[in-house]
Amino acid sequence: MRPYVIINAAMTVDGKIDTSRRQGAAISSEEDKRRALELRAGVDAVMVGGNTLNNENPKLTVKLPELAKQRRSAGLPENPAKVGFTTRLTLDPDGDFMTTGPARRILFTTPATPPQTVDVFRQAGAEIFVHHPPRVDLGQALGTLYELGIRKAILEGGATIISEFTRLGLADELQVYVAPRLFGGETAPTLVGGDGWPASGAIPLKLEAVQVLDPAGGLLIRYRFSK
Numbered sequence: 001m002r003p004y005v006i007i008n009a010a011m012t013v014d015g016k017i018d019t020s021r022r023q024g025a026a027i028s029s030e031e032d033k034r035r036a037l038e039l040r041a042g043v044d045a046v047m048v049g050g051n052t053l054n055n056e057n058p059k060l061t062v063k064l065p066e067l068a069k070q071r072r073s074a075g076l077p078e079n080p081a082k083v084g085f086t087t088r089l090t091l092d093p094d095g096d097f098m099t100t101g102p103a104r105r106i107l108f109t110t111p112a113t114p115p116q117t118v119d120v121f122r123q124a125g126a127e128i129f130v131h132h133p134p135r136v137d138l139g140q141a142l143g144t145l146y147e148l149g150i151r152k153a154i155l156e157g158g159a160t161i162i163s164e165f166t167r168l169g170l171a172d173e174l175q176v177y178v179a180p181r182l183f184g185g186e187t188a189p190t191l192v193g194g195d196g197w198p199a200s201g202a203i204p205l206k207l208e209a210v211q212v213l214d215p216a217g218g219l220l221i222r223y224r225f226s227k
């Protein structure tokens with residue numbers, strides 16, 4: 001068993017989820033930021049890949065007091081659990097992922113993370129699962145999350161982890177905000193990274209809804225992964 005997984009991301013019309021500088025460029029409009037926070041408020045966990053985790057140290061909280069209040073009134077923790085998948089954990093333990101909350105923090109890694117680092121994060125309150133090398137087994141990790149009570153989760157990127165979830169058939173839904181802008185750049189990450197597939201292996205999606213989300217012309221497109 002695994003949680004229901006929604007991939008949520010923001011991209012430019014040319015499919016870039018960041019510029020080639022890879023410093024977490026802002027893409028979402030104010031309307032999309034609000035939508036993404038509401039989406040977070042409705043799930044049990046928010047998940048990110050290793051580069052996004054280690055390099056950007058994201059907060060991954062619901063941020064808005066009214067959303068935190070809504071969750072509390074529904075008997076839920078103020079924030080969904082924060083989850084990271086990283087071969088080697090190089091995250092700053094004093095940064096936002098660990099300290100902004102309150103939130104349950106769950107990390108999946110491999111023995112490439114030194115045991116002393118694992119201890120530091122455990123002592124700081126993170127739940128850490130060490131998988132066999134070379135990489136975190138994402139199917140097994142989702143099984144663990146299910147056992148921990150997580151039934152619905154969002155994957156917020158980046159490109160490599162989205163590619164792996166897609167390739168392994170671990171995602172149920174895709175919500176993508178398309179900003180009416182172009183970043184260009186061959187090395188800028190696109191929505192789905194990794195090595196890609198031959199056209200014959202393209203992953204089919206079923207359109208659920210298209211919505212113009214903001215006055216500038218940003219679109220929200222929702223797809224379901226066809227089984």
Ligand SMILES: NC(=O)c1ccc[n+]([C@@H]2O[C@H](COP(=O)([O-])OP(=O)(O)OC[C@H]3O[C@@H](n4cnc5c(N)ncnc54)[C@H](OP(=O)(O)O)[C@@H]3O)[C@@H](O)[C@H]2O)c1
Nearest residue numbers: 009010017018024049050051052087136157158159160161
């Ligand atoms: N616009 C958006 O919505 C959005 C959202 C989030 C991030 N981003 C952008 O995305 C970019 C980061 O994307 P990214 O592709 O570089 O990195 P990523 O997808 O965030 O993280 C990928 C890393 O996760 C680790 N990992 C652990 N287990 C894995 C597994 N089983 N399979 C694959 N990877 C696994 C790998 O580390 P090892 O290589 O060490 O194995 C891999 O390099 C940044 O520029 C960020 O700003 C954009």
